[in-house]
Amino acid sequence: MSVQGIRFDEVKVGDALPPLVIPVTVELVVAGAIATRDFFPGHHDLAAAQKLGSQHIFMNILTTNGLVERYVGAWAGPEALIGSVKIRLGAPNYPGDTMTMHGEVSEKDEAAQTLSVAMRGVNSMGDHVSGTVKLLFAQGALA
Template sequence: MTLKKTKSLAEVKVGDQLAELSIPITVTLINGGAIATRDYFPGHHDKEAAQALGSPHIFMNILTTNGLVERYIEDWAGPLAKFKNQKIKLGAPNYPGDTMTFTGEVIERDEATRSVVLGFQGKNSMGNHVTGTVTVELP
């Protein structure tokens, strides 16, 4: 198994675009994320309970969304990048049968702290599911 290369600060500039990442939203992803994060709220695993709450189907929890954001950023930065700050804002829910597509770009670069700030969004068919920024320190 080959370890993915971690980006260095020297190779990154403001305006660099992150590769797009599409994630199919499935019942298994939503259920698994809720169980893994010990979120037993019925809206994340019981369709009838979610519908009783006015939702058309079960919906993704925030901790699963956070994990997917971290995956997206780490896929770009590499395994030795250090997460320093993550700010997200939720929007449209993620329901099974949809796809969330991440896009992002480098919006700040700081030589003194060896860090970059990445702006990103994860969109589904209803609009932005998640938007935010992540600061990572690069070697």
């Protein structure tokens, strides 16, 4: 991967994205909730989260979605547009854990100039997130 991102013509199905390790901190969880205007107490209030049966505050889906876009978008670079993000949540992301993002090119459409990336974010309890990100490249984005 270069600083400029990938070149569509050099990518093939099965290519792996480099892993990205994301420390899950109280600051990340709370800042993500605030930035997405999600004031649900489980994302910032430890006592409220524990009252709900959670061991700690937990990351919201909008923060997870942003981290997925960051991971795939940074790999793809500025020539790609994110066309769609389809994710499923699994194990919660709690502060003190680490989530490692993994991805692989799962589809390539030469005619439409699109790539699909199958990805997952794994923490100590298993998959926090899994899904697919579709990328559009210049010619495909303008069509």
